[in-house]
Amino acid sequence: MILDGKEKSKKIRSWVKQEVEQIQQPIKLLVILVGNDPASQIYVASKEKACHEVGIDTQTWRFDANITQKELIGRIRQANEDNTVHAILVQLPLPTHLDEKQVINEIHPWKDVDGLTIANQGKLLNQMKGIVPATPLGVMHLIDEYKLDLNGKNAVVIGRSALVGKPLALLLLQRNATVTIAHSKTTNLKEIIKQSDVVVSAVGRGHFITADMIKQGAIVIDVGITRVFGKIMGDVDYQNCLDIVSYITPVPGGVGPMTIATLLENVVECYKNQL
Numbered sequence: 001m002i003l004d005g006k007e008k009s010k011k012i013r014s015w016v017k018q019e020v021e022q023i024q025q026p027i028k029l030l031v032i033l034v035g036n037d038p039a040s041q042i043y044v045a046s047k048e049k050a051c052h053e054v055g056i057d058t059q060t061w062r063f064d065a066n067i068t069q070k071e072l073i074g075r076i077r078q079a080n081e082d083n084t085v086h087a088i089l090v091q092l093p094l095p096t097h098l099d100e101k102q103v104i105n106e107i108h109p110w111k112d113v114d115g116l117t118i119a120n121q122g123k124l125l126n127q128m129k130g131i132v133p134a135t136p137l138g139v140m141h142l143i144d145e146y147k148l149d150l151n152g153k154n155a156v157v158i159g160r161s162a163l164v165g166k167p168l169a170l171l172l173l174q175r176n177a178t179v180t181i182a183h184s185k186t187t188n189l190k191e192i193i194k195q196s197d198v199v200v201s202a203v204g205r206g207h208f209i210t211a212d213m214i215k216q217g218a219i220v221i222d223v224g225i226t227r228v229f230g231k232i233m234g235d236v237d238y239q240n241c242l243d244i245v246s247y248i249t250p251v252p253g254g255v256g257p258m259t260i261a262t263l264l265e266n267v268v269e270c271y272k273n274q275l
């Protein structure tokens, strides 16, 4: 069965729209974009568009790639103190002369819409209410939409980034899955995948998970995105896995739309944090 992120994301967007209407106050996401990376420009434009569709205001501060660490931190502090800004997103990656972790941790945790500050990461680790990164939270919403029970299941998360792999592993653990985190140095990845009832891939290598690796009846969630001649490709060979899996996310139309919808939900959460 297909885990339809497009459909579920529509429901979340319409919930966000209703929330925004009920709040009856302007809600604003501030995006900080440093440099001219073309992919970042596209991501920012799609976030702005999604916000406008549900009535969330956006503002984008564009800084030259040469901005200093001190200057950038100064601007984040300014945004923290601005009561008209409810959520702050620093578009990653930053140019290499900037210390990404330090910059992110200058964002006030209440306004940290990506859930990447140490404060929000710590809350997730401790199962306290905080802002959870949009992609992992979106995956969990999709799992919940289809009422998938993870209790006692063997799950593998392939990828260990702070944005996707690690938080996803924690969220699956909270649902009582037995979680393995795999990465580029994992030696027996094929065997681990073959034994897994739940496979979540967040690597970014087109179709590197093939049908022969998947256990019969597994749940497969494909976070990966690779662009090949302008087309988007997932980590999983979707077509050939369809007959083997019990549930699978397509790419596009699976986790991607969930990420955007959950980001909007996080903006509303940030607003509520500040009430």
Ligand code: NAP
Binding pocket: 135, 158, 159, 160, 161, 162, 163, 164, 165, 182, 183, 184, 185, 186, 189, 202, 203, 204, 205, 223, 224, 225, 226, 255, 256, 257, 259, 260
């Ligand atoms: P990332 O920081 O580059 O992490 C990739 C992870 O994959 C790393 O942990 C890396 O291991 C691991 N890896 C690389 N090659 C591997 C291999 N051969 N076997 C096993 N693991 C391997 O990327 P990310 O930000 O987590 O994103 C992952 C993917 O998801 C990307 O394709 C990205 O575009 C996509 N993404 C999609 C959405 C969406 O909405 N659908 C949202 C966010 C990200 P090491 O740690 O050892 O290097």
